[in-house]
Amino acid sequence: MHIPDMVLDPKVAAATGAIGAAGLIYAVRKLERQHGERTTVLMGTMSAFVFAAQMVNFPVWPGVSGHLLGGVLSAVLLGPWAGAVVVAAVLIVQCFLFNDGGLTALGANFVNMGLIGSVGGYAIYAPLRRAISGPKGTLIGAMAAAWFSVLLASGAFAMELAASGRRGDFLRILSWMAMVHSLIGIGEALITGIVVRYVLLRRPDLLDPEAGPTTGAGRWGRTMLGGLAVALAIAIFLAPFASEFPDGLEFVGEHLGFLPAKTVAPALPSPMADYELKLPGFEQARVATAMAGLVGTLAVFGLALGMARVLPRAKRERTTLDAA
Amino acid sequence: MxxxxxxxxxxxxxxxxxxxxxxxxxxxxxxxxxxxxxxxxxxxxxxxxxxxxxxxxxxxxxxxxxxxxxxxxxxxxxxxxxxxxxxxxxxxxxxxxxxxxxxxxxxxxxxxxxxxxxxxxxxxxxxxxxMRKLGMPAVLVATLQFMERYRHVLIDEVDRMATARRARTFRRGGALSWSILGGLIGQLFLRTFERAERVHDAMIARGWDGTIPSDF
Structure with missing residues (x-):
């Protein structure tokens, strides 16, 4: 998921770099106001925690293992902006120490995984937690947020890649990205869910909705943001079907200025322009992408419900123990 | 990694x-x-x-x-x-x-x-x-300094916990190992959170005001 150097166009790298830097400075300012001099210790140790947690390998298939990404987990445990700063710290160390992710793509990586992954993920988590009361809501919200945040990040990644190449290729890249990441997303949702459930069983006070970190946005603002994020994620899976109506997309593109106006036809008509979308297998990829989205969403909610069943019982045990 | x-x-x-x-x-x-x-x-x-x-x-x-x-x-x-x-x-x-x-x-x-x-x-x-001398915000640099310090401490902690788990469970692989591994991360989070509180208290006791002197 880490974008390496030279894959992005210089303009895209510069734009995402500027957005990323602005977002990071805003996040740090917000945290300083919230935690004061405690910010450094909390963020520093929590970034180290995500780094160490990534060392734990989960067996996926013989020979293949995956690990936690941690954007939504840190947002759920510490709040959205803290989650973003934790992701930024992890990305900076990965870039400078392990050469994982390019220097010129640092901004794009932070936008995808920090701002969209962590803050966007929290925007999905917060309304779900409110809608479903109790620890169940926390768990289901966290798992759904983890799943959608991976998808949203991959959608942003696809957009950046497409903006670096020819625009018409966007849907093909998006299909592939969404397919690969719908699998990664289920893994992330499962790991996030297991960890959140563990914390809910051991120290529910750390995840208490009442004592949770307060954000500036009001309840409705957050619900709106969450709805927007979910709509975007669904759009990622439905977007490949939008190519049925390419004129609509081109119309929007021309008006927003990211597609050249039709009158400026290329001097050399490229024979590949429309061919790419009609490659054999694309039709299947498109259907498979939408299916992956549907099945994945249902699977994540099913898993979350199953895992949440143990929670209320555990809580009652705890209270009776406390009473006794 | x-x-x-x-x-x-x-x-x-x-x-x-x-x-x-x-x-x-x-x-x-x-x-x-x-x-x-x-x-x-x-x-x-x-x-x-x-x-x-x-x-x-x-x-x-x-x-x-x-x-x-x-x-x-x-x-x-x-x-x-x-x-x-x-x-x-x-x-x-x-x-x-x-x-x-x-x-x-x-x-x-x-x-x-x-x-x-x-x-x-x-x-x-x-x-x-x-980076600090080149104008990167002090809070961010201090956060990264902390992270670099505790990264090694926490990776050692994960190693110890993984060893302890292997010593107690004679199984390997299987679906259940996911919940065990997830519990390991959950436990690591709780230990990290408590460690952060201890470290912070100790730093306050030593006169910490939120900045790390950059002139070393």
């Missing part, structure tokens, strides 16, 4: 190791931006940057084996992405698919090499002090 094989070389001594971190940081950024600015197919430019980097690698004493290992570690991902963007590259009609794909791979390799030389000749703590 590849193991940090550069750790030994990072504290070696060479003219590049002794250079101010700020110079190296700005130099690396300048070189990578220059490579980014090159057209996708510019063999002479690639050759010039490659020669400069070969000289720097020789100067730094980083073994080529380590360079190759890191490059190969990234190659699969980069190749996958190149396969995705090369067919749609704006310069493809001009140079052809193969040249564009190879060009992006070479540019990426040059940038990666630059970052490996930077990482292999500069301890991370030095790099952070350099």
């Amino acid at each position: 590849p193991p940090d094989g550069l750790e030994r070389h990072r504290h070696a001594s060479s003219p590049l190791h002794r250079l101010d971190a700020r110079v190296k940081l700005l130099g690396a950024v300048a070189l990578i931006v220059a490579v980014l600015a090159l057209p996708v197919v510019a063999w002479r430019g690639f050759g010039a940057v490659g020669l400069l980097l070969a000289f720097l690698v020789g100067l730094s004493g980083i073994p080529p084996r380590e360079l190759a290992r890191r490059w190969l570690g990234m190659f699969v991902l980069v190749a996958f992405l190149v396969a995705m963007i090369a067919p749609a590259h704006p310069d493809r009609p001009q140079y052809g698919l193969a040249a564009v794909a190879v060009g992006i791979l070479i540019k990426n390799g040059l940038a990666l090499l630059t970052m490996i030389v930077l990482a292999g000749t500069t301890p991370f703590a030095r790099l952070l002090v350099g």
Whole structure:
């Protein structure tokens, strides 16, 4: 998921770099106001925690293992902006120490995984937690947020890649990205869910909705943001079907200025322009992408419900123990 | 995550190791931006940057084996992405698919090499002090300093917990191992959170006011 150097166009790298830097400075300012001099210790140790947690390998298939990404987990445990700063710290160390992710793509990586992954993920988590009361809501919200945040990040990644190449290729890249990441997303949702459930069983006070970190946005603002994020994620899976109506997309593109106006036809008509979308297998990829989205969403909610069943019982045990 | 094989070389001594971190940081950024600015197919430019980097690698004493290992570690991902963007590259009609794909791979390799030389000749703590002096916000640098300190502590903690788990469960693999591994991470979070509180209290007791002096 880490974008390496030279894959992005210089303009895209510069734009995402500027957005990323602005977002990071805003996040740090917000945290300083919230935690004061405690910010450094909390963020520093929590970034180290995500780094160490990534060392734990989960067996996926013989020979293949995956690990936690941690954007939504840190947002759920510490709040959205803290989650973003934790992701930024992890990305900076990965870039400078392990050469994982390019220097010129640092901004794009932070936008995808920090701002969209962590803050966007929290925007999905917060309304779900409110809608479903109790620890169940926390768990289901966290798992759904983890799943959608991976998808949203991959959608942003696809957009950046497409903006670096020819625009018409966007849907093909998006299909592939969404397919690969719908699998990664289920893994992330499962790991996030297991960890959140563990914390809910051991120290529910750390995840208490009442004592949770307060954000500036009001309840409705957050619900709106969450709805927007979910709509975007669904759009990622439905977007490949939008190519049925390419004129609509081109119309929007021309008006927003990211597609050249039709009158400026290329001097050399490229024979590949429309061919790419009609490659054999694309039709299947498109259907498979939408299916992956549907099945994945249902699977994540099913898993979350199953895992949440143990929670209320555990809580009652705890209270009776406390009473006794 | 590849193991940090550069750790030994990072504290070696060479003219590049002794250079101010700020110079190296700005130099690396300048070189990578220059490579980014090159057209996708510019063999002479690639050759010039490659020669400069070969000289720097020789100067730094980083073994080529380590360079190759890191490059190969990234190659699969980069190749996958190149396969995705090369067919749609704006310069493809001009140079052809193969040249564009190879060009992006070479540019990426040059940038990666630059970052490996930077990482292999500069301890991370030095790099952070350099970033601070170059105007990076103090809170962010202090956070990274903390992270670098506790990263090693927590990875050791994970190792101990994993050993303890292996000592108690005689099974390996299977679906249940996910919940055990997840519990391990959950436990690590609780321990980290409590450790952060202890560390913070201890720092307050010693007069911590939220800043790390940057003049060391």
